[in-house]
Amino acid sequence: MSADQFVQYLVSGVTQGSIYALVGLGFTIIFTVTGIINFAQGEFVMLGGMISYRLIASGGLPLPLAAILSILATAVIGAILYLLAIRSARKASVVSLIIITIGAAILIRGIVGQLWGNDPVRPPYFSGEESLSFLGAYIQPQALWIIGITLVVMIILHLFFSRTMMGKALKACAVSRVGASLVGIDAKSMALISFSLAAALGAIGGVAMAPLTTTSYSIGTMATLKGFVAASIGGFRSQLLTVVGGITVGIVESVAVGLNWGPFTSAYKDAIALVVLLLILLVRSGRLATEERAS
Amino acid sequence: MLARARRKWPYLIIAAPLVFLVLIPFDWFLGQYTSIMIFIGINTMVTVGLCLLMGYTGQISLGQAAFYGMGAYISAILSKTYHVNPWLAMLIGAAATGAFAYAIAYPVFRLRGYYLAMATLGLGVIVYILFRELDQYTGGPDGMAGIPCLSIGGLVFDTPFKRYFLVWFFCLAILLLSQNIVKSRTGRALRAIHGNEAAAESIAINVTQFKVKIFVLSAVYASLAGSLLVHHLRFVSPQPFGFLASVMVAVMAVMGGLASIWGAIFGTAAIRILSDEVLAKPELVGWDVVVYGAILMIVMIFLPQGLFVGLKELYERWRLRYAERGAEP
Numbered sequence: 001m002s003a004d005q006f007v008q009y010l011v012s013g014v015t016q017g018s019i020y021a022l023v024g025l026g027f028t029i030i031f032t033v034t035g036i037i038n039f040a041q042g043e044f045v046m047l048g049g050m051i052s053y054r055l056i057a058s059g060g061l062p063l064p065l066a067a068i069l070s071i072l073a074t075a076v077i078g079a080i081l082y083l084l085a086i087r088s089a090r091k092a093s094v095v096s097l098i099i100i101t102i103g104a105a106i107l108i109r110g111i112v113g114q115l116w117g118n119d120p121v122r123p124p125y126f127s128g129e130e131s132l133s134f135l136g137a138y139i140q141p142q143a144l145w146i147i148g149i150t151l152v153v154m155i156i157l158h159l160f161f162s163r164t165m166m167g168k169a170l171k172a173c174a175v176s177r178v179g180a181s182l183v184g185i186d187a188k189s190m191a192l193i194s195f196s197l198a199a200a201l202g203a204i205g206g207v208a209m210a211p212l213t214t215t216s217y218s219i220g221t222m223a224t225l226k227g228f229v230a231a232s233i234g235g236f237r238s239q240l241l242t243v244v245g246g247i248t249v250g251i252v253e254s255v256a257v258g259l260n261w262g263p264f265t266s267a268y269k270d271a272i273a274l275v276v277l278l279l280i281l282l283v284r285s286g287r288l289a290t291e292e293r294a295s
Numbered sequence: 296m297l298a299r300a301r302r303k304w305p306y307l308i309i310a311a312p313l314v315f316l317v318l319i320p321f322d323w324f325l326g327q328y329t330s331i332m333i334f335i336g337i338n339t340m341v342t343v344g345l346c347l348l349m350g351y352t353g354q355i356s357l358g359q360a361a362f363y364g365m366g367a368y369i370s371a372i373l374s375k376t377y378h379v380n381p382w383l384a385m386l387i388g389a390a391a392t393g394a395f396a397y398a399i400a401y402p403v404f405r406l407r408g409y410y411l412a413m414a415t416l417g418l419g420v421i422v423y424i425l426f427r428e429l430d431q432y433t434g435g436p437d438g439m440a441g442i443p444c445l446s447i448g449g450l451v452f453d454t455p456f457k458r459y460f461l462v463w464f465f466c467l468a469i470l471l472l473s474q475n476i477v478k479s480r481t482g483r484a485l486r487a488i489h490g491n492e493a494a495a496e497s498i499a500i501n502v503t504q505f506k507v508k509i510f511v512l513s514a515v516y517a518s519l520a521g522s523l524l525v526h527h528l529r530f531v532s533p534q535p536f537g538f539l540a541s542v543m544v545a546v547m548a549v550m551g552g553l554a555s556i557w558g559a560i561f562g563t564a565a566i567r568i569l570s571d572e573v574l575a576k577p578e579l580v581g582w583d584v585v586v587y588g589a590i591l592m593i594v595m596i597f598l599p600q601g602l603f604v605g606l607k608e609l610y611e612r613w614r615l616r617y618a619e620r621g622a623e624p
Contacts, residue, residue: 270424
């Protein structure tokens, strides 16, 4: 692999990894606030992309408006998921919650497939299609949008969690749900907010990614798995490590496929990321177990 | 009523369903349902494994379809490409799948809950990708056809009628074996693990070892089911072994009642009949996934023990209340 190619794969890895990071952040936020891991997380990415495409293609809305509406709509769906499924199963065991969120995932995927068909769709680029040249690599403007949006989202999230009352209340729930409710924080509304926020983050990723890679009703499972890899690198606690993890997974996947040797080909792209997932889970298994008990 | 019948005619309770089961494939009885009953038998074998793992031991696996597929592909490749005796191929498939499950079980069961679910889900997807991409062996996404039939001596299982008895022989054997396991010392150990792992450990139950045993057993069940499937269809492709297939196993287990061996038949039958008879109509194509998602959510929210067991418990509670009211003067 030449240096030019390497830069090319690096850039596409960072782009793809940004999406994993956004999904991973969603996982982390819901887990720290509620102690739940939502297996429908990747469906929010799918919803973001599919809704924005529908609003542009069938609704004729301008792109910025469609993007914002689809993110808001997905946030509402996240809230509905919490209210209908998670909240009504208050005393459910972990196994039940896993099954419930998986049920939600295939329900959402099935409905979208029925409403809008099974074919992949591609919403328009945010700006021009002309590739830019950078260190011998060609970069699509959309990739810059994705990386830029992820950066902005991270900064806003950081400010939200450190400067605003609501962000601090969410953080308090993450430290101790009992303690938070003792000082008058309503843990249930915080859980609701965490689901909406996570859904919105996934949708942002979906809206930004869809013009570059196309989107379809069935992309959710992979998004869930890869976002989970990112979040488990961050131990479901650290937002910074989650972002680093997501981008690392993106780069590993992209460069490994670029090797084009033995099993490192595009056919095994997803399998490579999943092997990374298994390795991380095994290396961190002791730590994850203690964290789970503490939450 | 059932209890009284059990006391009066203990053999009838066992014999009646068995006679019914034997009569089903005859044309003058319910012959047109032979094919769906074969699938119910095969799927039940996979479901029972997950019931043992999830309902009794409290451990989740979202990768059961991988073991199902391994049995299927090992049987298909050995018996078709390498002309190995189908029975031997089936045995090798079960042994290899069991060995694979054993090899991954110790690292995987260091994880619990969500992480265990994600790890098994990831493993399942990796194995599915291998089925699809190793096309020089597996035939890739198009699959491979022309897999030979099973036979004993001169008896070739070449019609659905004959295969029905073969499949249900295996299925009932596995159900009986599982029933015995659940009622034995092992079964009590599993329930203790489900209740509280630390407490189980404190009374000298080797928690990890039991989890691994049941995991391997469930993998072998699934592998046998996979072998029977390819010798029935005489065709194999990756499609029935993906992520959705693993979810379907969970739907069937949830439907039957997780901690119920015989519930597995009813859960599997209910879902299979729903998917083949009701949701297979052309105007309903694609809605099946929506229905399964809704079933998973609704049953787990309202009856976390599973549908059949949950309904039974509701009925018992209602009867108790009714009996109390009746006893008042």
